[in-house]
Amino acid sequence: MKNIGLPKILNYKKSDYKGGSQNWDIEQSKKGNLYFANTSGLIEYNGTSWNKYILPGYTVRAIKISKSGRIYAGGYNELGYFEPDEKGKLVYHTLLKLANPNTKKTVDFVWKIHILNDEVFFQTFSRTYIYKDNKIRVLEAPNRFQFSFVVNNKLYFQDISKGLVEYRNGKLLPLKGTEQLNDTEIWGLLPFKGNLLIITLDKGLFIYRNNKLESWDCEANAFILKNNSLGGRIFNNEYIVLNSVLDGIVICNNEGKIVQHINNKKGLQNNTALSSFIDNTGNLWLGLDNGISYINENSPFTYLGSSFDLSSVYASAKYDNKLYVATNQGVFSHVWEGSFKEESFNFIKGTTGQAWNVNVIDDILFCPHNRGLFIINKNGSLTIVDDKKGYFGLKKLKGTNYFIASNYHGFSIIEKSAKGYKFRNQVTGFNLADNKYDTDGKNVWIKKNGVIYKLTFSDDYKKFSKITTYNSIDKEIEGITSLQKIRNTIYFQTDNRFFTYNASKDTFVEDLNMSALFKDLPKIRYCVEDNKGNICYFYGDSSMGMLMKEDGGYNNVIAPFTALTGNLVYFYESVNTIDSRNIFIGLTEGLAHYDPEFKSLPASSPKAYIRNFIFNQDTLFKANMPALKNTKIPYRANNVKFTFSSPIYDNPENTAFSYKLKGFDEQWSHRTNVPVKEYTNLQEGDYTMMVKVINSYGTESEPATAAFTITPPFYRHYIAYISYIVITVFSVFYIRRTMKQKIRKKHYYQTLEQRRLYLEKESKIKQEQYELEKEIERLKNEQLRVKILTKDKELVNNSLQVAKKNKMLNGIIKRLKEIDTEQMDDKLKLQFNKLQKTIQKELNTDKSWNNLEKHIKNVHFDFLKRLKEKHPTITPREMDLATYLLMNMSTKEIAEIMNISDGGVELARYRLRKKLNLPRKENLTGFLMSI
Incomplete structure (x- = not known):
């Protein structure tokens, strides 16, 4: 246990683990997962994610994990266990149903759970429920149980009337002399040098030996009497962790001397520690009244940060039994006595501001500062140089x-004289500045902006008489990465190859031994040798390692320093080696103390787990399953998702995963801090998901695997392929048979078709012959009709001529009648009368007009019939007029035929239009032709 500084503390708030504030008990499974009895349920932490499991009543006060992995839990009016189901999900099973109905009503809180000789004890205030072989029996308290404990495979209870009692063969046997503790609560019972260490709430610490109870008078007891206690743990068989109500925890040795005190001021988020637990890596977990804290005790590093009033540290040095620290706020000091558990650093007055360095030269402590160059005297005063x-x-x-x-x-040149140290002169000729420089006595070597400058002094050291620049070390190597002095030799380095300067040839010569020393190391930015001959090297943005000098050689130590990655002061990294067990390293938030000889528990190989396997809206909790069986997934669910975990708690931010899906990926993925991987649209086939974790020390785990098979779609299943073959064979057979049938049918239908075509052709010929005959008949009829129409026209014309002749004859007769026959002689009168009679006879004997009307009616019989059907009210006279109009006769011709005037014809036409309901704009003749 280290007594300088504080271990690394990680605080988890209830918002981190999504639970209640109080954490009453802590357990760890074989796989490394941590479980917390929380006021809102059972909280699980696997190093990557937090999970919460609920039981009736929510609050969990006690948990215990059996060898089989079953998690027993007890809360308010509830007791039972969590166990994974067939999908690996933790499911709660109540055991209260096995208890006597009369005892169920008064369970109250289960405060402690113990597993002893295959029996599980659920202890409440009034009784203890003992579960074995799926049965529960009850152990009643003599008066009232307080708490219970298992020490050296023995079960003890505190009864408020009988003191401590031991459970043996179903009976409770009192421990003599412990009744005096009945007025307090015993929160802890620990093995102590073959005896029992009793931790009480407010009466302090007691040792029970030889059947006697005695107070343990020590530093730790004084702390407990002042701050009260809620139990404790044995740590590493050499130390005792004591939880307090008011002031965090203390860790004391077996003599009761406090080695570490950790409270709210020193990094805890709460001062009330309800529970404590040592995990399988030797680190400490605290269940607080508000949150959870992790304390990295199994580490060679402790830290002196804000709780010691330190900020960014640029350098440190031990001088006159004090540790001096240069920070961005000034210089601080602390008495060097090997113990830093309570005291903060003291500020050196007058050093306010940026202190770049503190270094001891000729037993003088110099401080290069933003405001000048100072000497810090042993009495704490400053001397200005x-x-x-x-x-x-x-x-x-x-x-x-x-x-x-x-x-x-x-x-500048600083001169040492009998009167002390004083500024002598500024060296002219070069005005660039840097903290990375060195000197061989004649020259100053400095690297600036990628260029090495060799500055040669003048004889009086008042100027640089010569300035030489070097852009590269070797023709084959571009650039120069760093310069540093190791073993009193200035080395120039690029790509881990080290060169020295040959003044006689003005060239750089590679030191093969130094290059070989750094050959397999990461590409360094620069390195520095401490006062013990160790070589500290720095690489990346903010990482370091150390070549520890031993047996004439060097041992490369890099893994422990990964804990500091990202926290070093970039470009101003500082390492102060005081002795083999005390090395101080400057950080952005204080100092890190490194003890190379610290005996930590051997680091076990990290383990990777496939936490969840998600597909088709289903989840397999693989990390909880005893065996990773092959999982079959339908093709429609070929999008899968995996989540990973690893129970690594010391540097979770530096934990990385690498994965490979065998059957899909050809190579392992790049390292990633994201513990999730998803694959989409996977083809059918067999796959194996492989995941490995790399801890902060660079150690890789064995891969965790999860095999699964994506079944092909139904149309690519092997049964489908067999079906395809069967169908193909059947199809070939069916097609061949069908083709033969088609060919035969084709021949048959071809014969029928030929016969049909022959018949059609014959029928067509007959039809054409018939149509030809009809056409001939039609043409004959048409010719005949034309002849008839022609004859009609001729007849009409003849009739009109006759009508004209008769009209003329009537005119002659009328004129003859106007002649006075009285003046004629008889002979002439006789001839006149004879002529008149001849003309009259001709008029009376002419029947052509009647024949004309009859002929017209016969020719246009169909027209007159249709006209009469459409217009029943039409008169014969109007029908004659319609016939004449159909024959396209003129008004004059119609007037002559009908023996009416032209005006009479127009009047008759008007009456006919009205009878036919014709609009004024419609042509009468055209209408008649359309009937």
Whole structure:
């Protein structure tokens, strides 16, 4: 147990684990998962994610994990166990149903659970329920149980009237002399040097030996009497963890001397520790009244940070039995006595501001500071060497009383005289500044902006008489990464290859031994040698390792320092080695104390788990299943998702996973901190998900695997392929048979078709012959009709001529009648009368007009019939007029035929239009032709 600084503390708030504030009990499974009895249920932490499981009554006060992995839990009016179902999900099973109905009503809180000789004890205030072989029997309290404990395979109870009693063969046997503790609560009972250590709530610590109870008078007891206690744990067989109500926890040795005190001021989120637990890696967990805390006790590192009033540390040095620390706020000191458990650092007055360094030269403590160069005296006062400019560092020039100091304007000479140290002069000729420089006495070497400068002093050290620049070390190597002094030799380094400067040839020569030393290391930025000959190297953005000097060689130590990754002060990394067990490293938030000889528990290989396997809206909790069986997934659910976990708690931020889906991925994935991987649209086939975890020390685990098979879609299943073959064979047979039938049927239908075509052709010929005959008949009829129409026209014309002749004859007769026959002689009168009679006879004997009307009616019989059907009210006279109009006769011709005037024809036409209901704009003749 380290007594300098504090271990790393990780705090988990209730918002992190999504539970209640109080955590009453802690257990760890074989797989490394941690379980907390929380006011809202059972909380599980697997190193990657938090999970919560509920039991009736919600509150869980006690848990215990059996060898089989069953998690027994007890809460308010409830007791039972959690066990994974067939899918690996933790499911709660109540045992209260096995108890006597009369005892169920008064269960109250289950405060403790113990497993002893295959029996599970659920202890409440009034009784203890003992579960074995799926049965429950009850152990009644003599008066009232307080709490119970198992020590060295023996079960003890505290009864408020009989004191401590031992359970043996179903009976409770009192421990003599413990009745005096009846007025207090016993919260802890621990094995102690072959006896019992009793931890009470408010009466302190007691040792029970030889049937006697005695107070343990020690530093730890005084702490408990002041702050009250809620139990404790044995830690590493050498120390005792004591939980307090008011002031966090203390860890004491077997003599009762407090080695560590951790409370709210030193990093805990709450001062009331309800429970404590040592996990399988030797680290401490605390169940607090509000939250959960992890304390990394099994580590060679402890930290001196804000609780010690330190901020970013740029350098540290031990001087006159004090530890001095240069920070961005100034210089602080602490008495070096090997114990830092209570005291904070003291501020050195006058050093307010950025202190770049503290280093001891010739038993003088120099402090290069933003405001100048100071000397810190043993009494804590300051001596100003130069306060005109800021300083980065100071190095002694061999063989002189001079020091070369790097300041904000370049370099200056500090002179040592009988009166002390004083500023001598600013070295002119070069005004660039940096804290990474060194000197061989004649030259100053400095790297700036990727260029190495060799600055050669003048004889009086007042200027640089020559400045030489080097852009590379070797023709084959570009650039220069760093310069550093190791074993009093200045080395120039690029790509882990180290060179020295040959002044006679003005070239760089590789030191093969040094290059070989760094050959297999990460690409470093620069390195520095401490005062014990160890070589500290820095790589990446903020990582380090150390080549520890031993037996004439070096041992590369890198794994422990991964705990510091990301916390070093970039470019101003500092390492202060005081002795083999005390190495201080500057951090952005204080100091880290490293003890290389710290005996930590051997680091076990990390273990990776496939936490969940999610597919088709179903989840398999693989991490809880005893065996990872092959899982068959239908093709429609070929999107799968995996979540990973690993019970690594010391540096969870540096835990990484690498995965490979065998059957899909060809290579392992790059390391990732995301514990989730999803695959979509996987083809059918056999797959194996492989996951390995890499802890913060770079150690890889054996891969965890989960095999699964994506079955093909029904149309690509092997049964489907057999069906395809059967169907193909049947199809070939069926098609061949069908083709033969088709060919025969085709021949048959071809014969029928030929016969049909022959018949059709014959029928067509007959039809064409018939149509031809009809056409001939039609043409004959048409010719005949034309002839008839022609004759009709001729007849009409003849009739009209006759009508004209008769009209003329009537005119002659009328004129003859106007002649006075009295003046004629008889002979002439006789001839006149004879002529008149001849004309009259001709008129009376002419029947052509009647024949004309009869002929017209016969020719246009169908027209007259249709006209009469459509217009029944039409008169014969109007029908004649319609016939004449159909024949396209003129008004004059119609007037002559009908023996009426032209005006009479127009009047008749008007009456006919009205009878036919024709609009004024419609042509009468056209209408008649359309009938």
